[in-house]
Amino acid sequence: MSDRTIKIAIQQEPFDTQAETDLLTRQSGNVGALVSFSGICRADDTLSALELEHYPGMAEAQIRKIADDACAKWPILGALVIHRVGKIPVGETIVLVAVTSAHRHAAFDGASFIMDFLKSRAPFWKKEHLAEGGRGDWIDAKESDEAALSRWDQAAHSSHRS
Amino acid sequence: MSDRTIKIAIQQEPFDTQAETDLLTRQSGNVGALVSFSGICRADDTLSALELEHYPGMAEAQIRKIADDACAKWPILGALVIHRVGKIPVGETIVLVAVTSAHRHAAFDGASFIMDFLKSRAPFWKKEHLAEGGRGDWIDAKESDEAALSRWDQAAHSSHRS
Amino acid sequence: MTKLLYFSWVRERIGVAGEERDIPSTVSTVEQFLNWLSQQGEQYENALADAASLRVALDQTHVTADAPLNGAREIAIFPPMSGG
């Protein structure tokens, strides 16, 4: 575990994706593959922004546990999760997950696994801000997000994509 | 197909990953997810650089076909592939694949699919440059890369991860 | 005294983000705790009416309704998580 780089951050401010993934890559040793995921606040007809609420302390701990679980499943060199909270306008990045590895499959699977568990196991909640002003509803958790977790139970997964 | 952004480039020069993925995102419409893969020239004890050779014309056409296949399998908004050729020093990026979508699973699957097929179906070949000077061997294709293609045959794949 | 934390619409309906409460010693599981808390006023009853859509963490660990409170110092109540 000692030579793995793991960085978890929860913050209000926007961040520089390139600077963050460059730093992760430099700190990850002999990297052959970097996979990064950016979750972006999507427009719809009525939305102007999302308000992200989190449970301080538990959120960081849960994300770290998810990243550790990913590192136990695949030969990951480095993992980075930055999750913003507060008001995030349409078009801005809400979350960045980046994973480095020697080879591509561990990086793809690790990043995808972290995102799936972050969605349903890390304590964040989203509320809509409407374009015509005022707040909309809290966004319900999706059943498909909970269902997505089960595909990682398959024992075959980590072995046939080494 | 008309509102999808697909960019394919094969070039000697390094490129700016952030600028390229930002442009893709802006051109992709209502993006909720961006997944990008960077394939980096890995160090080992004796390697100083890789020399990438390609089949001009066929390489671009094959990558475009692979990207089109990905767009037919998942609801992808934009796809970008930049593959460098010529001499690439250790630590530099060889290939960038980026995919945008409304939701994360299409972006993850699309980028992973494109990389898997690019590895074994696009006409590129790699030769080692050794640290002590002189050229090493051509790098053989890996059986595991060919084997990785079969997992995309499963019809269930595109449906249960929409 | 136990620290109670509320998030998302649970917080909005109860009207506070957190508070300190003495929990009776007869309340020993998460389910019993939610029943007891829903009797502490109209806004609690309203916030906790739909137990199936509530999640509870004891000392920042997600637990199920049958979990014992086990002297937890911090109890958080919130809807299913929806981050990312």
Place this chain on the structure above:
Amino acid sequence: MTKLLYFSWVRERIGVAGEERDIPSTVSTVEQFLNWLSQQGEQYENALADAASLRVALDQTHVTADAPLNGAREIAIFPPMSGG
């Protein structure tokens, strides 16, 4: 005249990146073409000895050994691809 292209170690062993050749009309499949080409000199024999590790594209489309040449204007020979 057919344009022949060689890549990677096939190119190095044959000694040229490409050339124009008249292919005899009796040569009608990819397999027959590789047999015929391997008889055009020692470097061809050497480059094409291990047929199992050769790949062929006709007019930039990857084909198998039993594919007909079908008047292809460009034939490329190379080892299995290893990009990315």
